[in-house]
Amino acid sequence: MLLTALLIPSAARAEDAGKEEVVRFLNQLYASRAQSLLHAEPRPISPFYIAAEKTSRYALHHELRRTEYMHAWAERRNIEFVHAGSEIHITQFKRQADRIKLSLTQSLKLSYVYKNGAREPQHFGVGTRHTLTLKQLDGQWYVLKEWYSDPLEEDPKLIPTWLHAQDHVRIPMPLAYPASASRPVKYDRAKAVRYADKYAGLAWGAGNGHKYNSKYKDYSGRGGDCTNFSSQIVGDPHEGAGLRMTPTWFYSRNEGGSTAWIRTDSFKNYLLYQGHGALIRRGKYVDIMKSSSRFPKGAFAEMKPGDFVGYELKQGDIDHFSIIVGFDANGYPLVNSHSADRYHVPWDLGWDKSTVFWLIHMRDHS
Known part of the structure; x- marks a missing residue:
């Protein structure tokens, strides 16, 4: 009885530590994706994905296309994004061996200024619900799959022309x-x-x-x-x-x-x-x-x-x-x-x- 009483808290602590590690990974992932909307650079987010996995490549491609769209839209509207912030909340979490299936919500804040007009930052927010599968390789977590209804999913080549x-x-x-x-x-x-x-x-x-x-x-x-x-x-x-x-x-x-x-x-x-x-x-x-x-x-x-x-x-x-x-x-x-x-x-x-x-x-x- 004493041995059981000692092992259960130990296992619980290990599980909590593992979840904290995943939470850190997710915070880094979504913060990096938010920052990529500012700089249109693929490098900050590519390390979170697995190049050898088709579903992971697809998830990365979606984010890169999203970033490309946002910058193309900003260029058409003569604005510049100057700040991006992200806050996430995990709503479901289930671990299966080297994989984790989870759901979360994200609140994204973006700020912009006009290049030739008002320089006071303008702020807006977008909220999304995400379903992900993470995979662990060599002690590191990666995005294997992700789905969410993205209001910023558009073809950057189809943005209407800017008017004066x-x-x-x-x-x-x-x-x-x-x-x-x-x-x-x-x-x-x-x-x-x-x-x-x-x-x-x-x-x-x-x-x-x-x-x-x-x-x-x-x-x-x-x-x-x-x-x-x-x-x-x-x-x-x-x-x-x-x-x-x-x-x-x-x-x-x-x-x-x-x-x-x-x-x-x-x-x-x-x-x-x-x-x-x-x-x-x-x-x-x-x-x-x-x-x-x-x-x-x-x-x-x-x-x-x-x-x-x-x-x-x-x-x-x-x-x-x-x-x-x-x-x-x-x-x-x-x-x-x-x-x-x-x-x-x-x-x-x-x-x-x-x-x-x-x-x-x-x-x-x-």
């Missing part, structure tokens, strides 16, 4: 406007933005302990949570922007969200056909940003914090929704969303020149 500043720069507008006595506010933009910031999930900068609003189901594994989040922003009875639920557009604890509440195209149709929102412009990046007789400063000049952007990948089929939460120091629109989690992210980051954007302006008054 005068074609798109606009002055940020206030979050709320006083209502006249005869026209009470129906849609509270300030509350919409506060909700979007509070419940932006895993993204750096988000509130609520990086958790979604627990009153609602998480649809991330069932087609995505972006529209559910957008509906919450608009219609949560206590913290949302003020729209009342209807028999068509609603959420209940037992049933979850209605089709119009959780499906992108149904939500878009509900906003537009019920008169809650108006379509300002539908088009590709250049169409949206360029100056025209109708939009001398570009279509975004008609948009305010609390308005929505839809992202169409297939003809007529919206794939994603985000909410405008503000504008950076150079007037570039910033958005929040779920699936993946974004906090004050430049609105087109992660989308390419074939994406069709829907700019939906919410009606403030009844």
Whole structure:
């Protein structure tokens, strides 16, 4: 009995020490990957992967392509990334001989400045959920496999061409406007933005302990949570922007969200056909940003914090929704969303020149 009592704590200490070693490896891995986004150098992250393993090479290739995309996008937008930070939390951990299977979440912070404009750093956050398999070789840990839904996974060759500043720069507008006595506010933009910031999930900068609003189901594994989040922003009875639920557009604890509440195209149709929102412009990046007789400063000049952007990948089929939460120091629109989690992210980051954007302006008054 005495021998057993002594061995169990010893084994537990060894297991804890082994896990601490893995945690150090993972912190180094994700910190190095964050730094690679600043410098576009493959060398800092290559040693974490196994060249002889196909799945490991694929995981490395994904990160290198991601880095290439980020730098190509920054070049097109005339910005420079100046800081990157990473925080991870392990949610599942299982060791099997020389391998470990685990799940974790990452909160990534990126900061940028404009090369020929505002030099004050602008900050945004992205949150992702990862599933990994690690393999130990000669006492060292390496990434054997990794999967995550990456909002920055794009072809660097398909980034829309940069337009001159005068074609798109606009002055940020206030979050709320006083209502006249005869026209009470129906849609509270300030509350919409506060909700979007509070419940932006895993993204750096988000509130609520990086958790979604627990009153609602998480649809991330069932087609995505972006529209559910957008509906919450608009219609949560206590913290949302003020729209009342209807028999068509609603959420209940037992049933979850209605089709119009959780499906992108149904939500878009509900906003537009019920008169809650108006379509300002539908088009590709250049169409949206360029100056025209109708939009001398570009279509975004008609948009305010609390308005929505839809992202169409297939003809007529919206794939994603985000909410405008503000504008950076150079007037570039910033958005929040779920699936993946974004906090004050430049609105087109992660989308390419074939994406069709829907700019939906919410009606403030009844």
